[in-house]
Amino acid sequence: MAGIETSLDSETGGRGGRSSLAGNATDKALNLLEAASAPGYPHRLGDVAATAGVPKASAHRILQNLVATGFLASDGSGGYGPGPRVRALAARITQGCEEDQVMRAELEVLGRRIGHTVQIGVRTGDAITLLVKVSGPNPVQDSSRVGMQLPLHTTAIGKCVLADLADDRLTDLMGRLGLAPRTENTLTEPAALRAELVKVREQGFALDDEENELGVRCLAVPVRDAKGSVIGAVNVSTIAFLETRETLLSRVDAVRTTAGALHGLLG
Template sequence: MASRRSAWRNVVQGGGISGEASPSLEDVSTSSARADSGKPNDGAGPRKVLRLIETLCHAQEPLRLAELASGAAVSKPTAHRLLATLVAEGWAVAYPGGRYGIGPTASGIGAAVGQGRRHTTVEAVLVELQERIGQTIHVGLRSGDRIVYTHKVEGVQPFAFLSRVGMQQPLHSTAIGKCVLAGLDAQALADLVARTGLERRTERTLTTLDALSAELAAVRERGFALDDEENEPNVRCLAAPVHTPDGRTVGAVSVSTVTFVTGHDEVLALADAVRDTARRVESVMA
């Protein structure tokens, strides 16, 4: 059980690439340990780096330097030095306004864990759903201000989607992303939209905060989200949220099809099966 609970620490919430030239992680860790303790490096530097990464992983929103330093139990100068390297190496992302989030390097590791140690069990659950409905199935998790696909099972139709494990997609225009956004409070949603905007992906994309908020209220009420050609023309997806043991929405299970094969009502009829699969995925990952 302990190993399963720790697996959730690999659910990451970072995205984008930002950085500047900086010393190596080893150099920064060593100098940090000596500066803080006045003693030769005894492993304290690497532990501080790991605490910073863990603090970033558990944060639901980008954190200010002071919040990061407090959460990782390090001084602000030490946090600043270590973050310079974490940003340069892709482990952290520097956002406007002096905030930091987890970066794409950690996102890739989180996806690899999904494909590795727990891949067989999660995929078995997804394959069972695919065999019932014949459609393409994805699991996606939040990665900063986007979602990243961690699992994919192809459908049986004579067409294929270009999605792949590790691919990132927007939150506001995908069914998986809407599930994640539906788990945010109003202020967190407004802050995210202020950071990212609402890109018009198709003629059907929701591009105002009011319209998106109304849609997310419907998602919370019915327990699933629908992407009705909002991210790609002719592609329709339905997703049900995946939660951590403490109730946070970190991703979703989705079914994807094309409008010229599966009608709107036919997709809605899959909601119970997708919700059941999402609950089983939660159980595997808990």
């Protein structure tokens, strides 16, 4: 992107239930807004309430208020989706957003350097949401898309986030969400996941070895906010039969450079 110097240029150059988060009225409204606006809408009342962790009766009242104010829209048959005010807000945030331009520019340079699909995802509640994706040249691609929400424990991005949590918060999160399998390779035992997270902290990167999607192997390096907390990660996605695990690991330094360039950008 013209006018933006990137780090690599300069080197060469459905969450499960969310009851614990749905505390005050503002939390509940925001959780419901997020759940109702998730891909695949319109969503039924019961599903929105369960995803947001809000009792159904309270959810119905809040959702009606969000519809009345234009933040959500109702399909007239009990389904909810994003309303005009949310769509306008999203457009204002993303159009001409300097942070988005920087993220995309960094990912484009990284993608050209390594020849693979690259993404940045951040924690949103009890899931990972993909913010930016730059597809690689290979005709075989993973199924990810911008806005998609993915589990924390099955993805390399999610493992980067989990590895930064204090032990009590990690225990609470695993107990609340469970460790449901996405593939036969998913780590579903708490002890196994904890051991994996120790390696993530020591190495400074995480791997998803066909744990979220069969045939897809990913490597991610944490992205931190201005206070040093991990909020997400830069992720490289490869097709397992086209690139070995060892070759993917050789990309760590390039991904680490990009992640470092995004430090503090999102908070």
